[in-house]
Amino acid sequence: MRVDSLEGVVVASTSAESAEGAAREIAAAISGQLATTGDRPEEALVGLVCFVCASYDTAAFASEIHSLLPGTPIFGCTTAGELTLSGWASHSIVAIGFLRSNFTLEAQMMEDLSHFGVEEGRASIADARAALAARIPEGETDRCFGLLLIDGMCRREEAVISALYSALDDIPVVGGSAGDSMTFEKTWMIRDSAIYRDAALLLLFHTDIPFTTFKCDYFEPTSLKMVVTDADTELRVVRELNAEPAAQEYAHQVGLVESSLDASSFASHPVLVGVGGQYYARSIQKVNADGSLSFFCAIDEGLVLTVAKSLDPYESTLATFERMESELGAVSLYIGFDCVLRRLGAERNQIAHRLSELYRQHRVVGFNTYGEQYRSMHVNQTFTGVAFGYRSDDQKQPA
Template identity: 55%
Template sequence: MADAESRPTRPSGVIATKSKAATVAAAAADICDQLPGDGLAMVLIFLSPHYDPHDFIAAITARLPGIPVYGCTTAGELSPDGWEDNSVVALAFAADDFTVVTQPIFGLSGFRVDEGRRLGNELRQELLRHGGVDEGVFGLVLIDGMCQREEAIMSAIHASLDNIPLVGGSAGDGLRFERTWVFHDGKAHTDAALLILIRTSLPFRPFKCDNFEPTATKMVVTEADLEQRIVKQLNAEPAAEEYCRAVGIADSELDPFLFAAHPVLVRVGGSYFARSIQRVSPDGSLRFFCAIDEGMVLTAARSRNSVAAAREMLAEVRDDLGEVSIFIGFECILRRLDAEQHQFAREMSELYRDNRIVGFHTYGEQYGSMHVNQTLTGVAIGKRQGSPR
């Protein structure tokens, strides 16, 4: 825990902290003791369901008067020390480097596309009033991970923001898949999303990383419950049986670890995106994390080395951006499960620690207008030219 007298008074860039204190009160105090007393544009909180979300957001908001606090619950945390569980991670954005405007979206179960476009446009206009141009702007989106409306929300918001890049994640609930929470105005909200637009003079670049390649094996969704994201039949056969045949496994093996190792892909605009399965139902149907549709063609995926793919992405970003101060990351929980199952979780965690990839494990990732699975998305923040290393 940092001495309050040693806090920096004029912060710069993004400050990343974490706490594993046992109680809400202790964790909120620990986080705040590591942050500067003022000069912050906002604080983002990524909170394990180990803590009560209502009590935590109330406690930390009370300790940070005048500083906007946002965030969500997680399925695991990407901390400054690598992958964590049962922790809270905080990202504090310095007011000297960032201008922030936000818009909550409540009642996602009744979400209308025209309303999403209106809210996105209004927020963009508010940011323009703070600075005048769209240059140097990116957006973060945090969404209730159980809402099953991510595709409609992202499509509507993206359409209203012109060329402003968007990244984000769907809030998590460990591996319980019961209820997730988004934080705004000192309260925890379910059935809600948060759009945050950020202008910065620092260099930045959105990124996306996965480790799957398409094979020649195809499956067509021939019967589905679209609202519930449930596939009942693939290729006119029971969904679980046909999926197992296509990826070459026994149906007795179906569990979250196997789904993590064998996602399916959809092709959109010439690129492939992962569509991951959440669970198998007793009737042999498959519930997905992302929207599905009858007639959708699913491609069985081939896995490549996750660590190598992440290293390639990090090198590409640095080649483009120069020195990076932090990677703000939103990573599918299935990537972590796959790493744990195949015993390279420690190597991935150390890679994230060494490269300052900080954020949370999600129930889905946002990138541009897309809601995807089994992916690491985010934004890399560079350093100001001439700043000390």
């Protein structure tokens, strides 16, 4: 059981065997940290965000944590791995409680994403933004940010991000697509005592704590190109690349044997899409029986995919942390959304322990995702999130 108190938040994690036991440990840890202030959780917290390993009974956890912390808004999702203050974890739950003294929260639940309309979504998100603005000092939207948690199997991330981007104006959003421990069957969203599929949660925050959002990847484009010549855009399935069977052509371009393609191969050899002079990863989920490829992100016929060259993952991630510290000074906490393929790639290249230790040293909490949200983009094989500094009137520094 790991418990920590940081600037503006309380954090707890557990690897208890059962969902009910995990809920009891999380509730006790959060309540214990708040006991020093004399406040009950429902008085002290604007919300508790829980990232739950899919190996737990998610419904049982949601029901139990809600009953143990009555009156505290509960949010969360299932994961493909967890980021705790002790580093990367599995079969665990990490919970982040946001203190009312430092945060204002407006939550927006979006259901039935299979029939999500951008215009309708934009209107509901604009309503949430207006509701938050009415509760904070005028002109302080620059102190606002959003966290987006979304069903990792819905294939609607791009539509939701489009609605967010147009409705929130200058409020930055980061987040992740929920996971189910690489089974690719069902992912779950949590809202209070209930769980949902085909849904998303937008958490809009205002805070008096300095923060900045970030994006980190470790690839650069090569001269090798592949054109999507046959695809099912709704299912994100590519049947042909360069007018050849997709898996065969991908393996040829990246120098692998088609029969050896697996999740680790895709983690080590992503493809990129150029947008506005920047390159973003479009990761492959799996090879299908017919030789087609399923992707984690939207794919269209005619799209040009660029084969990527890997940089050093450790050095790229360290450079991101150093950049955040140059902007904020000391960083209290990172809330991170880290693609599961980054973790698989680290394991394949035998640097998982080093990266996990780097995350531990920099106090990263969050989860491994099936896709990452960064401002107006849905991306893959990327580490996104928000970094929190310290208030100028607070001289606390990390231990």
